[in-house]
Amino acid sequence: MLMRRVPNMTMTTAPTIDAILHEHRRLRVRRHALLVALAIACLAAIALDVATGPSAMSPWKIVTGLINPGSLSPSEAAIVWQIRLPYALTAVLVGACLALSGAEMQTVLDNPLASPFTLGVSSAASFGASLAIVLGLGVPFLPSDAIVALNAFVFAFGSVLLLQAMARARRGGVQSIVLFGIAMVFAFNALTALVQFVASQEALQQLVFWTMGSLSRASWRSVAVLAAVLALAAPFSWVAARALTALRLGEDRAASAGVDVARLRFFSMLRASLLSATAVAFVGVVGFVGLVGPHIARLLVGEDHRLFLPASVLSGALLMSLASAASKTMVPGALLPVGVVTAVIGVPAFLFLIFKSGARG
């Protein structure tokens, strides 16, 4: 460098460039190791989730059953293959989808409170599902629960498109999107309450369970659809990771560094809505994972999105998987709505992390 050096501003002894670069690389290695640890924790949580349930089967028996299905009795095989495994996989996939969705929303809207829940996506899905349940919508050749999920998806996805359209019409910044989202939460909640008011007793029960978030409709179909949507969206998120990191420096700075911010924001919100709409369509409202997954990831690996996005996916998956296992064990003999459990275990974990990071700062 040719330039005259300006005296260093803050320190008396400056570490050398090589030492700084070495420390920077060490930090990256440590963060990659944390990603691996999160992935291992996820696998352990899935195993725990599969091993947990009202029918007393030993974990060993389940493991051998997974490797060699012939070793199980027909009823045990049904429990493992038709209930435990699809439940557990749906849980991790829902967690992954919601957290990735929340992570992208938080970055492109520059708001740490953005999530599918806080922007009205979940509320819209609830309303869509309520309508399908109460009106008893039916389409030939489609099972009724698929109609409910489909209608939830249509409303959730539509709500985000509406959000984008309104923000565009107002030519407003990201703050207006957040405000529109909050308006949407209230609007759809009111509409859902209206539907509940006129619903029959039986429909109401189904509806309440839906709005609490539940894995009880999990099946291999939900696993396949969720996995497909995640597999479709995640590579695009990965490609956008560097631009998303730059966006953390501010819209103008990112644009000046070559990021087409409007395009990035549009496609990011599209991915986020697809992911969250699919997730809530299958399990109903699970409020906490999309918000907290990214926060846990941020505290663990920072905001370089090449690390932050995978860490969000894994944190969300882990949180949801643990919640699923806990929902089966917290009250013996009862399966609690998983949305309730995510809040119960998520809030203390979140507060712990906030206080811990505050103490470090």
Next chain:
Amino acid sequence: MSLLVNGLTARYGDQVILSDLSLASLPRGEVTSLVGPNGAGKSTLLRAIAGLASASGQVRLDDLSLDRMSIAERARHVAYMPQTLPANVALTVLETVIAALEASPSAVGGDAAVRAMAALERVGATPLALKRLDRLSGGQRQIAALAQAIVREPRVLLLDEPTSALDLRHQLEVLSLAKAYARETDAVVVLVLHDLQAAARVSDHVVVLANGRVRVEGPPSEAITPTTLADVWQVRARVEACAQGQIQVMVDAVL
């Protein structure tokens, strides 16, 4: 070899912010300051040159038409530093500079971390490299932002009020860094400044804007005069050179 701004018009809704604005050619290796009262269109002009504000007209660097380039293409030649500083960013200073370097696919080769460190060294901020951006003071964040802006080695560096949040020492530091960048890399540096004395001190060329038009432009001693101050800022002032030759602006009264 210079930056040419010709016939720029920018609107916000019905309001005309810049009206058919042209500047004398801004040579490479020199610093130009845009000064003027609030709402004169300084920031809009800077953003229009950066391609961030939609405007009609020509912006050319040598024989390149910057106004016709895509965002990613323009980022190879021009860097813009906004007035606002990012907050609550969970990245180290070094990571933010790498992020600015790698933001678009046009990022040039080489080890990003090494190049980012070179930019930090250039602005004298190596000790800050591993600190979290949101744990720095305003002045330190501004210096980090300067490193983010120059890491791509732009040939046009645009800084919007780079000294507004800074104490005296940091103000001088940022301005001298901007000037040194222009001289040593043969870049065109354009600053928006409110402080006329600072503008006079750092600039080779001063553009005085009012109501979206150029009132006067030229070397500091010609652009910053009692007449201009009365005409544009509506103040009665004296402009005198001190014993060391630096221009001093002394305001006596509001007109």
